[in-house]
Amino acid sequence: MLHIKPILSSLLRSKSGPLLLLIQIILSVAIVANASFIIHERLALMSRDSGIAEEEILSFNVYNFDPSMDMAQQNKQDQQILRALPGVISASSTNMLPLSGGGWMDRLVDGPDVETAKSTPGFAFYLGNEQMVDTLGVKIVEGRNFFAEEIRSSPAESGILALVSKPLAQAFWGEESPVGKIMYQGTDQQVEIIGVIEQLQGAWVDHRNFEYSVIANVDWGGQGANSSYMVRAGAAALPGLKDSIIAALHRENPNRVIDNFKTIAEHRASSYRDHELMVTILSMMVVLLLLITSLGLAGMVMFNIERRTKQIGTRRALGARKRDIMSYFLVENYLICLAGGILGALLAVLLGQQLMKFYSLPKLELIYPLLTLAGLLLVTTMAVFFPARKAADISPALATRSV
Amino acid sequence: MLSMRNISKVFKTDLVETHALRDFNLEVNEGEFVAVTGPSGSGKTTFLNIAGMLEGFTHGEYLLDGVDVSNLSDNKSAAVRNEKIGFIFQGFNLIPDLNLAENVEVPLRYRGIKAAERRRRVEQALEQVGLGARMKHLPTQLSGGQQQRVAIARALAGEPRFLLADEPTGNLDSLMARQVMELLEKINQAGTTIVMVTHDPELARRAQRNIQIVDGQVCDFAASGLGQQQGLRQDQELTPLADLAADFAAKAKASA
Numbered sequence: 306m307l308h309i310k311p312i313l314s315s316l317l318r319s320k321s322g323p324l325l326l327l328i329q330i331i332l333s334v335a336i337v338a339n340a341s342f343i344i345h346e347r348l349a350l351m352s353r354d355s356g357i358a359e360e361e362i363l364s365f366n367v368y369n370f371d372p373s374m375d376m377a378q379q380n381k382q383d384q385q386i387l388r389a390l391p392g393v394i395s396a397s398s399t400n401m402l403p404l405s406g407g408g409w410m411d412r413l414v415d416g417p418d419v420e421t422a423k424s425t426p427g428f429a430f431y432l433g434n435e436q437m438v439d440t441l442g443v444k445i446v447e448g449r450n451f452f453a454e455e456i457r458s459s460p461a462e463s464g465i466l467a468l469v470s471k472p473l474a475q476a477f478w479g480e481e482s483p484v485g486k487i488m489y490q491g492t493d494q495q496v497e498i499i500g501v502i503e504q505l506q507g508a509w510v511d512h513r514n515f516e517y518s519v520i521a522n523v524d525w526g527g528q529g530a531n532s533s534y535m536v537r538a539g540a541a542a543l544p545g546l547k548d549s550i551i552a553a554l555h556r557e558n559p560n561r562v563i564d565n566f567k568t569i570a571e572h573r574a575s576s577y578r579d580h581e582l583m584v585t586i587l588s589m590m591v592v593l594l595l596l597i598t599s600l601g602l603a604g605m606v607m608f609n610i611e612r613r614t615k616q617i618g619t620r621r622a623l624g625a626r627k628r629d630i631m632s633y634f635l636v637e638n639y640l641i642c643l644a645g646g647i648l649g650a651l652l653a654v655l656l657g658q659q660l661m662k663f664y665s666l667p668k669l670e671l672i673y674p675l676l677t678l679a680g681l682l683l684v685t686t687m688a689v690f691f692p693a694r695k696a697a698d699i700s701p702a703l704a705t706r707s708v
Numbered sequence: 709m710l711s712m713r714n715i716s717k718v719f720k721t722d723l724v725e726t727h728a729l730r731d732f733n734l735e736v737n738e739g740e741f742v743a744v745t746g747p748s749g750s751g752k753t754t755f756l757n758i759a760g761m762l763e764g765f766t767h768g769e770y771l772l773d774g775v776d777v778s779n780l781s782d783n784k785s786a787a788v789r790n791e792k793i794g795f796i797f798q799g800f801n802l803i804p805d806l807n808l809a810e811n812v813e814v815p816l817r818y819r820g821i822k823a824a825e826r827r828r829r830v831e832q833a834l835e836q837v838g839l840g841a842r843m844k845h846l847p848t849q850l851s852g853g854q855q856q857r858v859a860i861a862r863a864l865a866g867e868p869r870f871l872l873a874d875e876p877t878g879n880l881d882s883l884m885a886r887q888v889m890e891l892l893e894k895i896n897q898a899g900t901t902i903v904m905v906t907h908d909p910e911l912a913r914r915a916q917r918n919i920q921i922v923d924g925q926v927c928d929f930a931a932s933g934l935g936q937q938q939g940l941r942q943d944q945e946l947t948p949l950a951d952l953a954a955d956f957a958a959k960a961k962a963s964a
C-alpha cells in the first residue's frame with residue numbers, strides 16, 4: 306500500500322519547502338547529466354591510442370653553438386652514438402614530436418594542376434629516416450618502410466616518399482589503396498606514397514585531424530642550431546638514459562646544450578592537462594551537487610519529521626505500522642525526486658542543445674540524463690531511509706502526549 | 709470488553725521514577741459509556757493510552773475483547789488499534805495538509821479497504837457528524853467543534869467497537885462540547901463502547917458510569933465494577949465524601 310494520492314495532494318498543498326527542493330533537483334540533474342557527459346567525452350578523448358610507444362620514447366633537444374660545426378654531419382654522427390647506447394632500440398632525429406602541441410602541418414594534392422587538383426585534409430607532417438617507424442613504434446600495415454639509401458636531407462629534394470596513417474588514407478582514398486599513388490606538394494614536387502601506418506597521431510590533441518599523419522623520408526637534422534631527437538629504449542634502460550645520452554653526446558662534442566628531456570608519455574600528459582583539469586573540476590562538481598542534493602533531502606525529511614511528530618503519532622494510533630510511516634516519507638521524496646528528475650532530464654537535454662550550439666560540444670547522449678536520474682533515486686533512498694526509519698520509531702503515545 | 713488487572717506503569721527518566729498507574733484495576737463492559745475524571749497528572753491519559761495500546765505497561769494484565777494484548781508485536785498492535793479501537797483526541801489531531809475526506813480515510817487506507825468502499829464509508833461517517841457537504845474542506849477552514857466532529861467521523865469510519873476519547877471537549881466551548889457529547893451518546897446508543905476522559909463534571913454525569921483516577925488508581929468504589937478486588941480498603945467504601953477528599957489530599961502530599 307503506497308497511498309500515493311493523499312501524499313501527493315498533501316505535497317501539493319504544502320508551501321515552498323518541496324518546491325525549493327524540486328528546483329534544486331531540477332538544476333542538479335540538468336547540470337550533473339551534462340557534466341557527466343562532458344567528463345565521459347573528455348575521458349574518451351584522453352584515452353585515445355596514439356599508435357606510438359609513448360612510454361618508451363625519450364625526446365630531447367640539442368643546441369649547437371659552434372658556428373664552424375658541420376651540423377648535418379654532426380647530426381648523423383649523433384644518431385649513430387644514440388643508437389649505440391646500451392638498451393636503446395632505435396633513435397631518430399625529427400622535425401616534430403608527437404602529442405607535444407607543436408609541429409608541422411601540411412597538405413598534398415593529387416595532381417600538378419592547381420585548378421583541378423584535389424587536396425588531402427591537413428595532416429601532421431613528420432620528417433625522418435628509415436629508423437623513424439621503429440623509433441615511434443608504429444606499425445606498417447600495407448606497403449613498406451623507407452630503405453636507408455632512399456633518405457633525403459630536405460623535403461624539397463626529388464625522390465620524396467611518404468608513409469600515410471590509415472585514418473588519413475581512408476579519409477582521402479576511401480577503400481582504395483594509396484600505395485603507389487603520386488601526390489604533389491605545390492605544383493612540381495612529387496611525393497610517392499609507399500606505405501600505410503595503422504595509427505599515428507599528430508601533435509595537437511584538440512585538432513580534428515589529430516589522426517591524420519604522414520612521415521616523409523627526410524633526415525631532418527642539422528638544419529639549424531637546434532635538433533630534436535627521439536630515442537626509444539626498453540623499460541630497464543629508460544631511468545639512466547638521460548644521463549648516458551648527455552655523457553655520450555658531450556664526449557663527442559662538449560660545446561653544446563642538451564636538454565628538454567621528456568618522454569612522449571609526458572608530452573601527452575601535458576597536452577591533456579586542460580582536459581584533465583576539466584574532468585577533475587566537473588567530477589568534483591558532480592559529487593558536490595549530489596551531496597548537496599542529498600543533504601537538502603535529508604534536511605527536509607528531518608525537518609518534516611520534526612514538524613509532523615504529532616501527525617506521525619496520530620497515524621500510528623490510527624493503525625499505521627512502522628513500515629507505513631517509512632514508506633510515507635520514501636514515497637513523498639520519491640515523488641519530489643521523480644518530478645525533479647524528469648524535469649531535470651528535460652532541462653539537461655535543452656542545456657545540452659545550447660552547449661552543442663555555442664561550445665561545439667557533441668550531442669548529449671540520452672543515457673546520461675537517465676543515469677543521473679537513477680543516481681538521484683539512489684541518493685534519495687540513502688538520504689531518506691535513515692531519517693524515515695527514525696520517524697517510524699516515533700511512539701503512537703505521542704498522539705495524546707505531544708503538543 | 710476491557711479488563712485491566714493490577715496494571716502499573718512507571719516512567720523512568722534520569723532523575724525520577726514516576727508511578728503513573730499503580731495496581732490499576734478496571735472492567736468495562738460491552739456497550740458501556742464510561743467517563744473518567746481525576747486531577748491533573750493522576751494518570752488518566754496514561755490509562756487511556758494503555759487501553760488504546762498506544763503504549764505498554766510495566767506490570768499487570770490487560771485483556772481486550774478477551775484477548776491478552778500485552779505481548780503483541782508492533783504490527784499486530786497497529787492492526788488491533790486500526791480495527792477495534794477509535795481514538796478522539798483533545799487537540800483533534802487532524803492532518804492539516806489533508807482535506808476532510810482524506811483525513812477520515814486515513815485509518816481505512818491502513819486497513820487496506822478498497823477505494824469504492826472507502827468512499828462510501830467516508831461519506832457515511834461525515835454525513836453522520838453533519839459535515840457531509842464539506843468533504844473537500846481543509847481542517848483549518850473549520851471551527852473547533854467541527855474539527856472534533858471530523859475526528860469523530862474518522863474514528864467512526866473504521867466501525868470500531870471501542871471508542872477512546874481523551875478530553876474530547878477540552879478545547880471546545882460549552883455549546884460545542886454539548887454537541888460533541890450528544891454525538892458520542894448517539895454513537896454509544898448504536899452499540900459502541902466508549903471510555904471518555906473529561907474534566908467537565910457535567911458531561912461526566914451524563915455517562916452511564918463514572919470513574920475517578922487519583923494518584924494512578926481507580927478510586928471511586930461504586931464505579932469501578934470490580935468492588936473489593938481493586939485494592940481499596942474495605943472501610944473506605946463507607947467513608948463520607950469529605951473524609952475521602954482529605955484522604956486524597958494527604959495521599960497527594962505524600963506522593964509529591
Ligand SMILES: Nc1ncnc2c1ncn2[C@@H]1O[C@H](COP(=O)(O)OP(=O)(O)OP(=O)(O)O)[C@@H](O)[C@H]1O
Nearest residue numbers: 719720721726728747748749750751752753754755
Ligand atoms: N513520557 C513520560 N515520561 C515521564 N513521565 C510521564 C510521561 N508521561 C506522563 N508522565 C507522568 O505520568 C503521570 C500521569 O500523567 P498523565 O498524562 O496520565 O496524567 P493525566 O491524568 O492525563 O493529566 P492531565 O489531566 O493533566 O491530562 C504524570 O505525573 C506525568 O508527569
Ligand SMILES: [Mg+2]
Nearest residue numbers: 752753754874
Ligand atoms: Mg491527560
